[in-house]
Amino acid sequence: MVVVSVPAEVTVILLDIEGTTTPIAFVKDTLFPYIKENVKEYLQTHWDEEECQQDVSLLRKQAEEDAHLDGVVPIPVASGNAVDDLQQMIQAVVDNVYWQMSHDRKTTALKQLQGHMWKAAFTAGRMKAEFFADVVPAVRRWREAGMKVYIYSSGSVEAQKLLFGHSTEGDILELIDGHFDTKIGHKVESESYRKIADSIGCLTNNILFLTDVTLEASAAEEADVHVAVVVRPGNAGLTDDEKTYYNLITSFSELYLPST
Numbered sequence: 314m315v316v317v318s319v320p321a322e323v324t325v326i327l328l329d330i331e332g333t334t335t336p337i338a339f340v341k342d343t344l345f346p347y348i349k350e351n352v353k354e355y356l357q358t359h360w361d362e363e364e365c366q367q368d369v370s371l372l373r374k375q376a377e378e379d380a381h382l383d384g385v386v387p388i389p390v391a392s393g394n395a396v397d398d399l400q401q402m403i404q405a406v407v408d409n410v411y412w413q414m415s416h417d418r419k420t421t422a423l424k425q426l427q428g429h430m431w432k433a434a435f436t437a438g439r440m441k442a443e444f445f446a447d448v449v450p451a452v453r454r455w456r457e458a459g460m461k462v463y464i465y466s467s468g469s470v471e472a473q474k475l476l477f478g479h480s481t482e483g484d485i486l487e488l489i490d491g492h493f494d495t496k497i498g499h500k501v502e503s504e505s506y507r508k509i510a511d512s513i514g515c516l517t518n519n520i521l522f523l524t525d526v527t528l529e530a531s532a533a534e535e536a537d538v539h540v541a542v543v544v545r546p547g548n549a550g551l552t553d554d555e556k557t558y559y560n561l562i563t564s565f566s567e568l569y570l571p572s573t
């Protein structure tokens with residue numbers, strides 16, 4: 314087994330979710346199909362609620378920003394016949410969500426709606442989040458060694474809490490010291506990692522970020538955050554250069570903390 318030593322200055326472990334703590338297959342085969350199958354009915358049922366209207370406004374704003382992109386579906390504002398308008402708007406939101414998901418967009422607007430939709434499925438016990446077998450034992454060990462453990466995912470903070478609160482390992486939310494999503498900035502922008510360090514109250518070099526995406530690793534590293542790239546079954550392949558350049562781990566148990 315290859316062991317990657319965690320630098321002594323590291324006091325915070327920052328975890329990505331999809332492809333790092335959780336199989337991509339769970340996201341692609343369970344979480345995302347749930348959205349596609351239920352988005353129309355969800356919008357029809359919740360349309361008049363404040364939360365749903367905020368989600369639609371955010372999606373509309375995102376569609377305006379995306380206007381230059383091929384295939385984007387604009388979301389009209391209400392005008393004229395109320396009943397026709399409503400059905401037209403709902404269909405536009407559905408088409409926009411499908412379009413964004415077909416490109417695996419990580420926009421705050423899409424992620425916020427997804428989080429709200431998953432709430433019903435998780436809280437009713439119809440869905441349980443999956444974590445790789447090494448994740449929970451390692452997080453417990455790190456915390457016993459005095460590390461803080463945070464999440465930084467494109468999935469909304471609300472969705473992250475649903476996953477950790479309703480997992481096949483039970484409610485493991487208490488193992489996490491805090492959550493960040495794209496509201497702090499995108500994961501491929503180094504400024505996001507500086508803001509996360511500020512928000513935690515540490516230096517960027519006190520953080521070790523574990524992710525499956527090298528663009529995210531590179532942005533974090535630019536901010537002086539330590540990184541290791543996580544190689545899991547089903548993750549995208551890495552180039553030879555990436556394999557040589559980054560510290561790679563296939564399990565959290567391959568991280569060695571000097572204090573343990």
Ligand SMILES: CSCCC(=O)C(=O)COP(=O)(O)O
Nearest residue numbers: 329330331466467468472473
């Ligand atoms: C609460 S995570 C749900 C999965 C998701 O929507 C997502 O975008 C995961 O992205 P990550 O940044 O964790 O790779």
Ligand SMILES: [Mg+2]
Nearest residue numbers: 329331332525
């Ligand atoms: Mg990921």
